[in-house]
Amino acid sequence: MTDLNQLHADARHRLDRQGALPGVLRERGLSFEDAQALDLGLDAQGNVLLPLRDEHGTLIGLKGRVASPAPHKYFELPAGNGNPPWYAPTLWQAPHRAVLWVEGELNAMVTHLALRAQQVAVIGLGSAFGPLDTALLRRLDRPGYLYLDDDTVGRKSARAFLRQAEADGVALQRVGPLLGAWDACTYAHTCGQDALRDRWLAFLKLPSL
Structure with a gap:
């Protein structure tokens, strides 16, 4: 084992x-x-x-x-692990103002670093196919946001996730794109993590705790 x-x-x-x-x-x-x-x-x-x-x-x-x-x-x-999501460490350590799902673990990681002072729980999806845990969003009782690549697969998956969220009775909103075809890693590398933070904050409506 x-x-x-x-x-x-x-x-x-x-x-x-x-x-x-x-x-x-x-x-x-x-x-x-x-x-x-x-x-x-x-x-x-x-x-x-x-x-x-x-x-x-x-x-x-x-x-x-x-x-x-x-x-x-x-x-x-282990092999065949089911491609589970990556959870930012702050998911277990602090209250949150919003939950943000991001396609790709590395994109989620750099997003977490950019937003770590903003009390946003970042979750990285291993692919555009999820899975997306709406039960977690219900337990946290915070606004939910979804960022997937703006391609055919991403748009199709986003529609499916939004239907899932509606059926499960939770609020989920798709956001993006960051800039053209750039993902979060490309944005942070080109413009810096502070600029990535500001770009995310232009999308997210963060309530007070």
Whole structure:
């Protein structure tokens, strides 16, 4: 049986020893210190490992971003883990003013860093197909926002998620695009995390706590 916690600890130590941002994360709006703060790591092959936790903070999987060109950019540990979402650590640590689902874990991570002082719970979807947990939105009782890529798959999935939210009796609004075809990582790399924060805040209507 795979010991996820040990794998994650070993991966974090490898990244610490490397002392520099892995190449696959460059030009993604993240610094080496950001990668450390997000608990990212490296496996023995130099692939980046992203920790995936459930809504209670328990490590349930690791998602790998391959370091070199391959048929698939990502892999899961354990295999067939079901592509669970990435939850920002603040989901379990603070009250929130809104919940924001973002397509792609790295896009969600840089969004979390940009919005960490704004009390927004950021959740990263492994793909445009979700899953999207409307029950969590109901429990948090906060406005919900959805950001998917503005392509055919993203638009189709957004319509399905909005229908799901309506059927489940929760408020969910689609937002975006950030700027043309840019995702959050491209925006942060080009304009900085502060500019990304301001762009998100132009979309989000944040209530007082």
